[in-house]
Amino acid sequence: MTEFDFLAGVRARARRRASGLVHGIGDDGAVVRSRSGRDTVITADLLVEDIDFRRATMPPRLLGHKALAVSLSDIAAMGARPRWALLSIGVPASVWKTNFLDQFYEGFFALADAHGVVLAGGDVSRTPERIVVDSIVLGETMRGREVLRSGARAGDLIFVTGALGGAAAGLELLESGANVNVGGARATKKVSAQTPRGRRSDARRQLLLRQLRPAPRVGWGRFLGEKRLATAMIDVSDGLSSGLAHLCRESGTGARLEASRIPVDASIARARLDAADPLALALDGGEDFELLFTISPRRV
């Protein structure tokens, strides 16, 4: 049984129990109806050490940033405005003694503040060995304005908010031993970007940051939802091909992509990675946290 089969089973069971639930398992977030003119959108994302990140290559501040970013991206993909977050975090005793959690929360709060998101609760626990983070975010939409994966119609045009493949290229760099110095980066960049070697180094740094410090498309998601522009939307956290397949399956449509119009991250070519096929990374890499959405031709 694959994870997908398994989730489909849970989803089917959960559906039978739905009352007052507008949209549950199967979209980027769950929508529950309050008695007012707003729907509440909720999402949870579990990050496990040595599965989703490595402690050696992920500075704690960036982990705090990323834990929130992945959930904000889900909220954005629902066309919602993020409001509140909960954070469940488990760390081993050895980490507890360091300043890991201070830095983690620093990264978390910096991103939360930037989007007006309030940390409203959560849980803290010890673990025997590895760090685990569950990031929960609640957002709001005007009632019924949430954007699902299932609303695309034949003839709609497909858009994505930014360039793709950079985060996967950044992961390749990390796995081959690269690391990023976030603090002193800007100065280095100014000087070095003037030589070919400097441009390559700068591009590599951009790719690492795409992987380590993704920027969720909060404004775009909310805009597309509030203006009722997107007919369907998903975040491409698992790659363009996978995201588009989900969106099509939920919408009962097919899709045609023209290779030349896929926005491949230009830093991949500039970074001159061994054996990296930029188009393949854009299609099948993941973690870019861009929004993939469809729009009716008359509203483009």
Added chain:
Amino acid sequence: MTEFDFLAGVRARARRRASGLVHGIGDDGAVVRSRSGRDTVITADLLVEDIDFRRATMPPRLLGHKALAVSLSDIAAMGARPRWALLSIGVPASVWKTNFLDQFYEGFFALADAHGVVLAGGDVSRTPERIVVDSIVLGETMRGREVLRSGARAGDLIFVTGALGGAAAGLELLESGANVNVGGARATKKVSAQTPRGRRSDARRQLLLRQLRPAPRVGWGRFLGEKRLATAMIDVSDGLSSGLAHLCRESGTGARLEASRIPVDASIARARLDAADPLALALDGGEDFELLFTISPRRV
């Protein structure tokens, strides 16, 4: 730095960011205000293998039950009605291949159905080695009816919903190698309870179930909140002494307990455990998931 100091720091930071947040970190759940006549109460509880449970002594069905039960208890302690749940669960590949998750969700859904709670989302991930579960529950109260830890006043009377110390005694039994056969239990009980040895065995079984299958006081919590009876409330997941200390600290009060009136679980004496002091277990043991609350004398 203790966990408490740490949480106090996070709480202070979160407070500075509060807008639209009625109550955040520091209570059993977070309260956020929708635009209607309802407040939404949210709680998250992280359960980590080898910290909060052991796979060898916790049947998967009971783990599913308990993961939800601890969060329902938090919602009850806020005087709220539980409505929706999210579940983030990480398991190693070896567990994925078994029927662990089926049984886990069976236990989860049985309890969810009993209380009309709908699973609305969550996340599923792999872990390298150990199981981790984050249980998130959202509940509702009439606006402003949530029961906080901070509302107790001098002169209020202190109540608890049931007997205490049983879960801690059950943990002692588990740690000394006992286990519980949930399926065939009822038949065994009927026959054996007629002899002294049978009564002892029955009592031990009750203690194990207090630890492994806690019954959250959902009805009591909601009743006390809706009728505005409790001035303050907390669940005694960390023991009576700890829970009462939290409640007093938040309320700015002291408390006096009479030892003879503390409802010690009668099964502890009947089970004749070595070295177990029933009163100490009731005071300082934990995980009974009873509600501790205060009531004004004129409303008793």
